Amino acid sequence: MTDLLRIEGLRIQFPGGSQMRDVVSEVSLAIAPGEAVGLVGESGSGKSMTARAVIRVLPPTARVSGEITFDGAPVLSMASKQLRAFRQKDVAMIFQDPSVHLNPIRTILDFLAEGMRLRGVTGDAARSRAKSLLSQVLIDDPDRVLDSYPHQLSGGMLQRVMIASAIDGEPRLLLADEPTTALDVTTQAEVLAIIDRLRRERGVGLLFITHDLELAAAICDRTVVMYAGRTVEEQGSMAVHRAPLHPYTAGLLVSRPHVSQKQARLQVLPGRPIAAYEAPGGCSFAPRCAHAQPACEAEVPAFRALAGGHVACRRAEELRTAGLLKEVTHAES
Amino acid sequence: MSASPVSIPAPTQRSLRISMKGISERIGWGGVVAGGVLALLFLVAIFAPLLAPHDPNQVSLGEAYASSSSQHWLGTDATGRDILSRLIVGSRTALLGPLLVVVFATLIGTAIAIFAAWRGGLTDTVAVRILDILFAFPAILLAILSAAVFGAGLTAVVLAIGIAYIPYVARVIRSEAVRQRALPYITACEAQGQSALRVCSRHLLPNLLPLIIAQMTVSFGYAMIDLSAVSYLGFGVQPPTADWGEMVANGQPGILLGHPTEALAASALIVVAVLCFTVLGQRLGAPKERRL
Amino acid sequence: MPSPDASPSVSVQDLKKVFRVGGQSVEAIRGVTFEVPRGESLAIVGESGSGKTTLARILMGLERPTSGTVKLGGEDLPNGRLNGRRRRRWAERVQMVFQDCYASLDPRQTARGCVAEALAVHHKAPRSELAPRAAELLGRVGLHLDALPNSLSGGQRQRVAIARALAVAPDVLILDEAVAALDVSVQGQVLNLLADIRDETPDLTLLFITHDLAVVRQVSDRVLVMERGLVVESGTTDDILDRPTHPYTKRLRESVPDVGWKPTATTQV
Structure with a gap:
């Protein structure tokens, strides 16, 4: 069986003072297709940097070595066109604070439609697609939400919107970086349940980053510490x-x-x-x-x-x- | 119970003791050099009459635009006055004027800023409106006005420009003060039972200091330029009193005639002074320790 | 003056707080009543919008209640703006540890300077003894160094904040999500420290403002559950956590990840 994602001997360094400092020294892990893996660590453990390295969104001063392969293809040596296709089609990421990833003067529909436009889905087709995505993240009244601005929605709702946007491209791998840390406890349970259900239904691989071993146990098959x-x-x-x-x-x-x-x-x-x-x-x-x-x-x-x-x-x-x-x-x- | 203000012996003698090593550790060697140059400039300004080799105002038309010689190290200007002497004596008004402007504007501007930020609400709104109105008066116009009313001369001009600079200082510091005011460490001080005066003077003000110093250095440069402009227009420093800003203006025709020394030397000194203030300001602005 | 032991340490009667936001009234607290006996540890549990933080700010005298009364040790919260001596007097009754350990210490004040200032403001020690007393208090919270906040870890900063609060020797200590921002392995250290402090000062009343029911189990005797400005349920910690009766409390309890826990989702209205 080929792994969906394979990280081997990953090392990430940043310039600190006169020399390069390790932020990640050696990380190795693998995710099979459709498997959920929890990546658990405290602050400074390098868990978020690891996830960022997978889609290569590290700050430009970072020096990365080791190997990351997605479906056999080496991610770290992808050319920019290949990398863009990889980010658009194969992988999606959701973050801790959804509000900073949404443009405050654009509606939710604008936000969701932006990704669709790249695939040629526009107008009414985009709206109905957006509606169906929102209902998949269990939003009752997608029409109202689509016409809302980010500040009109709660943190839990925004995170649902982020998840909807993430599954829009039918990715095979979902990276979730502490997606519920900023949420209330009851909202956290709901958002986790949505992530859990979607990835099971769609057979999406999940890398779930958290500081909480219990959360990882709740929705992940395996846990990496x-x-x-x-x-x-x-x-x-x-x-x-x-x-x-x-x-x-x-x-x-x-x-x-x-x-x-x-x-x-x-x-x-x-x-x-x-x-x-x-x-x-x-x-x-x-x-x-x-x-x-x-x-x-x-x-x-x-x-x-x-x-x-x-x-x-x-x-x-x-x-x-x-x-x-x-x-x-x-x-x- | 005596209501004497509580004070902690915060920075103890230890940190007040002046040692060359301690200073250089805090502001770096760049800061030491900048401070040294400024100290030198101020010393020159203080002892100017003793240092100037010639009477700065002695006109000698026969010696107009003389090149440098053992008599006149930097040569003479259009009316044959010794440039070096004029630079030395000119440092007095060139440095003192902006310094007075900046100190005056900073003291009043900071007080307004902290008061407005601390009280918030209506007080803040009113303060901001008053500052906006002050903004409407350009510094130079205000200076000319006051010169017209009180007569030309440094005092009136410095006061006028100082007042015109208050809103610039106050606005920048107020916005940072409002931000700091909302931080939990200030709330914690209040919750601890500290008086408003104490929180403002011992916690808010020290944390605004880097910004205040940065703002002072920036203002110093602008004040130097504004005062020069006013001198150039004839409302500030009265001829024949020497002043760097006035010398830049005076030397302008000389540049075209192939005698750039006066304008260049005066400009160079302005640049050096402003640069040193900036470097020193930055270094002093970096967080320093406050140990018990 | 009545004996201090006769009256409850904290007494809140029909407290209401209305904020005016852009011409609209927002009811943050809609009538809250509770009492806490001296030396008890009460957890005030709720999610965002429950009013728990506003309640803490009112108890601290940082926010004026719209109506209702607040008494600490039998003394009424004075009316009007708390200033000068009244502010200081109230602060001797109640102190607080804030959630954000990175912003609640003056960045220009060292650990010892911070605690010494608390002692000085409340005349708890003569000038010459400020430094040793501050060091002693810091030692009590397990901190044996003196440094500026930016060279302290989150856990160390929170220890400084606790020492600063204890320096005032208050009757009531409010901890507003005081361990929420800390790493898991450090959280436990601070919780243990608080347990030690309770053992050493049995008269100290603790109010834990928190959303974390695991923390509640560990530190509190009784629990008050708040939702949208109202107390929906209150009781002993064991009753609330093991036998919740109010639907909201139940939902809160079921949302806590534990071994073998599975999240459940409902559609969002």
Whole structure:
């Protein structure tokens, strides 16, 4: 089976002071056609930059190396015409704050019709197409919304419009960068459900970027965890919750308060998340890791296969056997 | 309970101690050079009568447009006056005039800006309207008017241009003050129970300082030009008193006659002074630490 | 003067707030009543437009209520603009930690300077002791360095903001989405810190303004659920989270992602 998207050894650097600084050091992941993959990380992990690299919308000062292939075609070496076709037809992206991606003096119809014009769909055809797109994102009164300006609509509605615009080109891959972070909790649930349904119905591959392991588990088949510009764990989403492979993932799971039960004190990770360029030699998580040994600081652990997933921790088997990467389900305590 | 104003010994002696290294760390060597040049210019201005080799106003028609010599290092102007001496003495009005304008306009403009931004609502609206009305008066026109009423001379002109500059200063600073006013750190100060005066003077003003300094440097350049223009028109610095701006105007015919020294030297000094103010202003405007 | 323990720490009666926006009236709070006993931790839960932030601003004296009364420790919120001594006196009753840890500290003031100022404004320490007392307070929130905000991480900034609030020794501490902007691994640290502070100062009343029900479970004794300016349900944390009765509370509870959770969508009206 060929992967829809394959990222291999991706590295992104920006000029910082006199030298180049890593923002992403080494990211490898793959998405099969129709598969949903969650990319989870805290601030500075490089998750958004990874997604931007896929459609090559990084700032011009960025230096990118490694390999990104879409359906076998190398993305990083595409010529501009090819790249445009790739962005128009194959991939779409939705962002955290929809309002900054919409022109405030144009109606929603103008916005949706703009993409259609490139394919020669105009006038009444564009309007009826826009209406059908809005009903697919469960908007009840598409006519009113089409004639509205962005400021007249709520954040949740705008995000639905963005999703409608994203599926307009029938993409095979959808990149969603924290699409619900700016939304209210109840709205978040609705928008997630729409994304989930659309990608299942249409067999669209999904890369869902979030800082929330629970959200990733809710709509993604697999979860990839990033820390300081590196992929540190990859597993089935439920398996990540049941049996995390990396101490960082395990730490994240226990440090978060749970709605279903109160803990006397949360078992927190010490310190703060770091960016790739701040990472020390060796394992970048070692300074915060309760299980770190001197050897962990010697070299960067390889991202290797383990228990049906992948992990970048030299002590993963050992910790797993000893039960130190504790199962975290709320039924437990 | 005594109502003495609470004050924190904020920047302690440590940060007030003047050391060359400390200064250069804060403003960089570029800032040190700019500051040095400005200090030199101001020193020259202060001691001008002692430094000038000749009487700047001594006309000697026989020596008109003399080229540089050991007698006259930069030569003489159309009426045979020593250019170097006129530059040295001219630095007094050239620097003092704009400085007074800028300081006056900044003090009043900033006070209006902060007051309007702090109170908001009707106060703000009224303040903005008054500034708009002031905007309608061009600086030079106001200066000529005041010269007509109070008589030509530096004082009246400086005051008039200073007043005309208030809206320029106030408008820019007000818009930033309104923005800062809405930031949570100002709300946090209010919520902490600080008086309005304290929040404005200890939090709002310091955070506006980079902009105020930048605005001052820009205004300094414009003020120099406006004052020169007024001098050129004959309302400001009265001949035969030397002034750089007046010298640029005076030297203009000389450029065509092949004697550009006077106009070029005076312009160069204006450029250098404005440049140094800009560099220094930028460096001083960069955030500095305020430790306890 | 009545004994301070006799009256509830926070008492809000039939509070209303109407904003005038472009000639239209917008009712942000439409009649809210509640009391919080001394030392209790109350979560005020709601989404955008619920009025929870306006409520916090009124309690802080930053916004005038249109009608209704607010009492903290038996003392009425003074009428009119809070200024000078009245502002300071009210601030001694209630302090607040803001959501945006990147903008709620003066960028030109170091951590220690910030806490020292709070002490100085409220005459909590003589001049010579400001610096050591500030350092001590910062140590209490786990911060053992002095730096400008832009060289502090989000979690460290929020610790400074907490220390600044505690310096005033208020009766009530309002936390307006105080951990929402923090990274997951840092959120837990701040929540633990707040739990420690509760243990150390049992008289301190906490008001958590939040939309995050997981945070609510962790930190609050009781919950007030607000929707469009009204309290729709209130009760103990366990009751509200495990046995919600109001449809809105139920929907809120069902929207929280948890293990095994699946989102459900409705058509948008």
